[in-house]
Amino acid sequence: MTDNSVHPGQGRAAWGPGTPVWTDLSTPDVAEAVRFYGALFGWTASEVPGGGGYTMFLLDGAPVAGAGPLHGLDEENEWCTYLLTDDVEETAHRVATAGGAVQKPPYDVMTQGRTAVFLDPSGAEFSAWEPREMAGAAVFNVPGALAWNELSTPDPVLAKRFYGDVFGWTASDGDYITWDSAGRPIGGLVPVDEPAPARWMVYFGVADCDASVAQATSLGATVAVKPTDIPWGRFATLNDPQGAFFSIFQG
Known part of the structure; x- marks a missing residue:
């Protein structure tokens, strides 16, 4: 992404x-x-x-x-x-x-x-x-690496103001809102209805979304959002065996 x-x-x-x-x-x-x-x-x-x-x-x-x-x-x-x-x-x-x-x-x-x-x-x-010595992750946007970050929030107007004030981000228009920093898209914004909590979601790249969901469930995960097509590819959201949310993305 x-x-x-x-x-x-x-x-x-x-x-x-x-x-x-x-x-x-x-x-x-x-x-x-x-x-x-x-x-x-x-x-x-x-x-x-x-x-x-x-x-x-x-x-x-x-x-x-x-x-x-x-x-x-x-x-x-x-x-x-x-x-x-x-x-x-x-x-x-x-x-x-x-x-x-x-x-x-x-x-x-x-x-x-x-x-x-x-x-x-x-x-x-x-x-x-x-x-300092560690800049961050060494690779992105390949299977097994971080591919996207997305904020879901019940107050997108407030979120746009806050992250704009803190980091200077701008937000796109359209059905799906993206954050831009220094002219590059760096994350997404999804409005949710209360009482859904505001949270940042991480997406990891996979080669095959459906196969990865099947493997994850065999390893003890549960499916929160089944594999779904979006304009950029296919994604799913899972809970790991301890309950932590994360998403996978096939681009």
Whole structure:
């Protein structure tokens, strides 16, 4: 859906503010996540030394996503979208000024980068990533890699204002709204009716949507949205065996 196929550390000036560069899973069972996603996407896993159980998922040896254990009752079993920033403190200030909330203030992730966790005004959680040694994922838009990020929200007008104020994004018109940053589409926006919660959805590329759904269910997943054709390809939404939502996309 987007052309993020290069490593974000290469020519990162072309990547606009807020471009999704990483995703990770908070889960009650990292070992189960390694089993499930490894079988589904062909990922291998490498626990990060000194990372408190944080595990890197690799596709052909390249980092594509991560997973870590839940810490405390305030964390949810879900995939998180990380949005690129050059200054996470400034992003935190803009989030608060624009009506969002700072869930976790900026902090260092060892020597890899600096991050923070935010809630937008409708309650959708996202993180920011200020790169240091790690720019983000090394590959996008191939089977087994991050392919798209999409906000569903009951208040799209408020969302357009908030993300525009924080990251300078513009939103397209039409039946399906896309976010643009630095002239490139970097995500989508879908209105939902209350009481559906606001959330960021991650999409992983697959070669065959229907076959991947069948494989996922055989591995213990459940289907939230069955394989569906859209103008750009075919997608489905799943719950992994621990209940975390994610989507797959065949382009």
